[in-house]
Amino acid sequence: MIENKLSVREIKPADIDYIxxxxxxxxxxxxxxxxxxxxxxxxxxxxxxxxxxxxxxxxEQKNAYCIxxxxxxxxxxxxxxxxxxxxxxxxxxxxxxxxGNRMKGLGLSLLKMTIPYFFKNLQLKQLICEPYALNPAxxxxxxxxxxxxxxxxxxxxxxxxxxxxxxxxxxxYDRYKKINWSYRD
Numbered sequence: 001m002i003e004n005k006l007s008v009r010e011i012k013p014a015d016i017d018y019i020x021x022x023x024x025x026x027x028x029x030x031x032x033x034x035x036x037x038x039x040x041x042x043x044x045x046x047x048x049x050x051x052x053x054x055x056x057x058x059x060e061q062k063n064a065y066c067i068x069x070x071x072x073x074x075x076x077x078x079x080x081x082x083x084x085x086x087x088x089x090x091x092x093x094x095x096x097x098x099x100g101n102r103m104k105g106l107g108l109s110l111l112k113m114t115i116p117y118f119f120k121n122l123q124l125k126q127l128i129c130e131p132y133a134l135n136p137a138x139x140x141x142x143x144x145x146x147x148x149x150x151x152x153x154x155x156x157x158x159x160x161x162x163x164x165x166x167x168x169x170x171x172x173y174d175r176y177k178k179i180n181w182s183y184r185d
Contacts, residue, residue: 004071004072005071005072005073006069006070006071006106006109006110006113007070007073007113008067008068008069008070008079008110008113008114008117009067009068009070010055010066010067010068010117011051011054011055011066011067011068011078012055012068013052013055015051015066015068015075015078016047016048016051016052018068018075018078018097019047019051019066019078020044020047020048021097022077022078022095022097023041023042023047024041024044027099030099033132033134033135034131034132034135035131035132035134035135035157035161035162035164035166036160036161036162037160037161037162040159040160040161041160042160050064051066054066059086059121059122059123060086060087061086062084062086062122063082063083063084064080064081064082064083064084065080065081065082065084065090065117065118065121065122066078066079066080067079067080067114067117067118069096069106069110069114071101071106075097076096076097076098076101076106077094077095077096077097077101077106077107077110078094078095078097079092079093079094079095079110079111079114080092080093081093081118081122081127082158084122086122086123087122087123087124087125088124088125088126089124089125089126089127089128090118090122090124090127090128091128091129091130092118092127092128092129093129093158094107094110094111094129094138094141102137103137107137107138107141108140108141108144108145111141111145112145115127115145115171115176119173119176124173125172125173126170126171126172126173127147127170127171127176128168128169128170128171129142129147129168129169130155130157130166130167130168130169131166131167131169132157132164132165132166133152133164133165133166133167134164134165139167139169142169143169145171145179146171146175146176146179147169147170147171148169148170148171148172148175149167149168149169150168150169150170151167151168152165152166152167152168153165153166153168154166
């Protein structure tokens with residue numbers, strides 16, 4: 001069996017269409033399983049403008065920061081922070097675009113390569129992830145990566161979400177520096 005080569009990098013303008021396609025063409029049941037209210041999704045033009053603005057801003061001013069996930073040199077997903085507070089904390093979101101690439105452990109490997117970007121470039125004290133409580137995949141990955149489970153509560157976690165139970169996972173910078181990942185810088 002040939003192993004796929006995984007890599008990560010910062011978003012480029014050429015990636016915008018992939019992200020738009022993911023959000024606007026994904027199956028409604030899949031999106032609802034992530035906690036997304038499909039009636040609240042942004043239009044293509046809004047997504048494009050938001051991403052272009054994000055790319056132009058210096059790290060210190062970014063409210064959102066996006067890393068593209070690649071397999072064999074081709075984009076297959078993204079991981080972003082939103083909101084981000086430079087020097088303090090950021091909320092992380094993770095997305096594998098194609099159904100055939102999900103539930104294969106790719107997210108865990110790609111997150112190991114992505115998280116260092118967030119801590120280094122945004123100079124975070126902590127990284128937070130609050131996935132929909134009924135979506136088991138991210139919880140498994142976060143626990144494996146050393147995130148600490150803080151609590152479960154009901155909220156509307158973002159502008160495109162419905163009210164839902166979420167599980168709050170936190171990775172402090174101090175804890176992150178003690179974790180021995182093979183992809184670490």
